[in-house]
Amino acid sequence: MRDFGKAILICAAALISPAAAKANVYLFEVTCSNDKYVAQWESGxxxxxxxxxxxxxxxxxxxxxxxxxxxxxxxxxxRRWCSDPNGVVRGFPPILILIGYSHCR
Structure with a gap:
């Protein structure tokens, strides 16, 4: 009976504890008239x-x-690491894009 109780506690702990986040990495070649780099994104x-x-x-x-x-x-x-498009890109001022700034660093 004790083994059953331990098994229940272990299962409950596994369900309650946060899962390890697995971030995927996406790479793209960006070619502009005056610049060329690799944009790197990491998903959340x-x-x-x-x-x-x-x-x-x-x-x-x-x-x-x-x-x-x-x-x-x-x-x-x-290589430039790019920030979350759901946060920064939506709030990124369009005038900065037009003069060549990016959310990638």
Whole structure:
């Protein structure tokens, strides 16, 4: 009977404890007329998917081309870590985008 009680407690603890968040990393080549870099996104607990991050990258790089990351050709390019598009991009002032600033650093 004690083993059954231990099993119940272990199962309850496993259900109550927060699950380890597995973040996916998405990489895109960004090619502009005067700049070329790799944009890196890390998803949070709720991963909206690769296309979501591709669109967010294009939204803040209006005059640039966005490509899938190719490790053979893009690995030596400078990398910029991009912030959550649901937070920063929506509040990012459009005038800053037009003068070349980005939410990627």
């Amino acid at each position: 607990d709720a991963d909206p998917g690769k296309e979501h991050f591709r669109i967010a990258t294009g939204d803040v790089n209006l005059d640039c081309s966005i490509y899938d990351y190719n490790p053979k050709t893009d690995r030596d390019m400078p």
